[in-house]
Amino acid sequence: MLIDIQQANANAIAAIQASQPVLKGIGTALEVVPGMKKNLILHAGPPITWERMSGPLRGAVMGALIYEGLANTPEEAEKLAATDKIEYSPWHEHDGVGPMAGVGTASMPVWILEEQKGGRKTFCTLNEGLGKVLRYGAYSEEVITRLKWMETVLAPVLKAAIPLAPEINLKNMIAQALQMGDEVHNRNKAATSLLIRELAPAIVKTSFPETDKARVLEFMHSNDHFFLNLSMPAAKMMLQAAEWIEGSTIVTTMCRNGTDFGIR
Amino acid sequence: MLIDIQQANANAIAAIQASQPVLKGIGTALEVVPGMKKNLILHAGPPITWERMSGPLRGAVMGALIYEGLANTPEEAEKLAATDKIEYSPWHEHDGVGPMAGVGTASMPVWILEEQKGGRKTFCTLNEGLGKVLRYGAYSEEVITRLKWMETVLAPVLKAAIPLAPEINLKNMIAQALQMGDEVHNRNKAATSLLIRELAPAIVKTSFPETDKARVLEFMHSNDHFFLNLSMPAAKMMLQAAEWIEGSTIVTTMCRNGTDFGIR
Numbered sequence: 001m002l003i004d005i006q007q008a009n010a011n012a013i014a015a016i017q018a019s020q021p022v023l024k025g026i027g028t029a030l031e032v033v034p035g036m037k038k039n040l041i042l043h044a045g046p047p048i049t050w051e052r053m054s055g056p057l058r059g060a061v062m063g064a065l066i067y068e069g070l071a072n073t074p075e076e077a078e079k080l081a082a083t084d085k086i087e088y089s090p091w092h093e094h095d096g097v098g099p100m101a102g103v104g105t106a107s108m109p110v111w112i113l114e115e116q117k118g119g120r121k122t123f124c125t126l127n128e129g130l131g132k133v134l135r136y137g138a139y140s141e142e143v144i145t146r147l148k149w150m151e152t153v154l155a156p157v158l159k160a161a162i163p164l165a166p167e168i169n170l171k172n173m174i175a176q177a178l179q180m181g182d183e184v185h186n187r188n189k190a191a192t193s194l195l196i197r198e199l200a201p202a203i204v205k206t207s208f209p210e211t212d213k214a215r216v217l218e219f220m221h222s223n224d225h226f227f228l229n230l231s232m233p234a235a236k237m238m239l240q241a242a243e244w245i246e247g248s249t250i251v252t253t254m255c256r257n258g259t260d261f262g263i264r
Numbered sequence: 265m266l267i268d269i270q271q272a273n274a275n276a277i278a279a280i281q282a283s284q285p286v287l288k289g290i291g292t293a294l295e296v297v298p299g300m301k302k303n304l305i306l307h308a309g310p311p312i313t314w315e316r317m318s319g320p321l322r323g324a325v326m327g328a329l330i331y332e333g334l335a336n337t338p339e340e341a342e343k344l345a346a347t348d349k350i351e352y353s354p355w356h357e358h359d360g361v362g363p364m365a366g367v368g369t370a371s372m373p374v375w376i377l378e379e380q381k382g383g384r385k386t387f388c389t390l391n392e393g394l395g396k397v398l399r400y401g402a403y404s405e406e407v408i409t410r411l412k413w414m415e416t417v418l419a420p421v422l423k424a425a426i427p428l429a430p431e432i433n434l435k436n437m438i439a440q441a442l443q444m445g446d447e448v449h450n451r452n453k454a455a456t457s458l459l460i461r462e463l464a465p466a467i468v469k470t471s472f473p474e475t476d477k478a479r480v481l482e483f484m485h486s487n488d489h490f491f492l493n494l495s496m497p498a499a500k501m502m503l504q505a506a507e508w509i510e511g512s513t514i515v516t517t518m519c520r521n522g523t524d525f526g527i528r
Contacts (some may be wrong), residue, residue: 035301040329087387178408179445180445180453180454181443181444189444190444190454190457192461193457193458193460193461194457195451195504196457196460196461196464197457197461197464197481197484197485198485200460200461200464200481200485201478201479201481201482201485202478203468204467204468204474204478204481205474205478210468210469213466214465214466214469217461217465218465221461221462221464
């Protein structure tokens with residue numbers, strides 16, 4: 001059988017351009033990410049075993065095991081991580097993306113994106129900010145404390161706010177932000193600003209204590225990378241639309257885990 | 265006596281560049297604008313009498329008289345406006361600026377800007393949005409209702425929020441917004457976004473009802489020109505720093521009232 005590669009690629013481009021990722025909500029990874037399990041650690045890039053992991057990815061895994069209560073100390077975590085009690089899988093096999101080390105575990109809140117016309121979903125954790133953070137491999141107490149606050153305050157407030165806000169079409173928001181100087185990877189100031197002004201009235205309308213609402217707005221305001229964890233799953237959703245189109249030579253995934261690079 | 269014009273101009277430029285306008289707060293025009301009186305109408309541009317005013321400026325004056333309760337109908341307002349019971353003066357003679365018709369009266373809330381190191385202040389009303397608004401000469405009930413809401417809800421909420429927010433250096437904010445594609449006259453999307461994210465946590469921290477806070481955030485979000493009424497008095501403050509420097513040939517004010525154009 002002959003395949004018309006040009007036609008297949010045209011179909012792929014059309015599928016990418018037709019995709020309209022919208023912000024659907026926030027959920028707990030265990031409940032919403034396909035195939036998620038309590039002993040599963042999702043990570044950036046292609047599949048990898050503990051033995052071959054780079055330092056930052058190992059650090060993030062150790063932090064995640066402490067965060068999940070599966071280990072009490074970094075030493076315990078390091079031992080546990082090397083056993084077959086813990087499984088590893090790439091975010092890209094679970095309709096998600098992970099920035100940097102990209103470690104995601106069962107209790108973590110995740111953004112849920114959906115095609116505007118319904119159907120496919122993509123996922124990503126919430127951005128922790130810069131400095132000592134899990135995605136750069138840090139696992140100190142301050143990192144775990146912040147992750148717990150994100151789970152117990154940030155995520156519930158945003159989860160309640162999103163249905164009270166107008167629908168957020170992330171493709172449109174990214175298009176606007178690109179015109180304002182962002183590239184929505186390492187510069188997300190405009191996109192983060194646009195997201196804040198869209199969500200702020202809805203955050204006020206939730207029934208959480210004022211201190212929580214103010215802290216959530218301050219957290220987003222203090223972190224110009226906050227939008228990164230939305231631009232990534234939005235890009236994932238648009239490119240995923242072109243995955244597995246027979247004969248298409250368009251690369252839909254490029255990723256790395258700190259050791260290997262992978263394409264799809 | 266000979267004057268060194270080059271030196272005078274260098275001094276003027278240095279004074280403009282040294283100016284650091286910060287957002288100080290919000291006040292009622294009658295209480296904070298120098299020389300404000302209950303029967304005084306401030307307007308854009310150079311001095312002008314009712315007889316020579318353009319249609320939009322006349323319309324704005326009529327709306328302002330109704331808003332102030334000095335007239336009950338447009339007809340009453342039109343008659344009153346032509347008598348010597350009402351006085352007119354340019355904003356520029358009261359350390360302020362007025363966008364478009366630029367009409368300002370005693371009860372209107374105004375932004376208060378101040379030099380960071382203390383001292384000079386400048387003023388401007390709050391931006392009403394686009395469409396049927398006083399500054400374009402509209403005086404229908406919807407315009408007056410919005411102005412009353414701005415006086416009784418928007419301004420008090422923002423007035424309470426500003427001291428709870430970090431100091432806002434408007435020169436820095438404008439510099440950032442210029443890098444994001446604004447020119448802070450007819451395009452203020454970035455600056456308005458930056459202002460919202462700075463004020464949102466503080467708005468939440470005020471003791472106003474949730475519905476008022478949400479409405480204030482929605483109002484700012486719905487109006488990308490919201491920052492215009494801050495960029496104008498910020499520019500005024502910076503240029504005012506160079507006013508009356510003997511021998512300087514730098515124009516510090518250019519303005520129009522719909523009939524005449526003036527420079528200073």
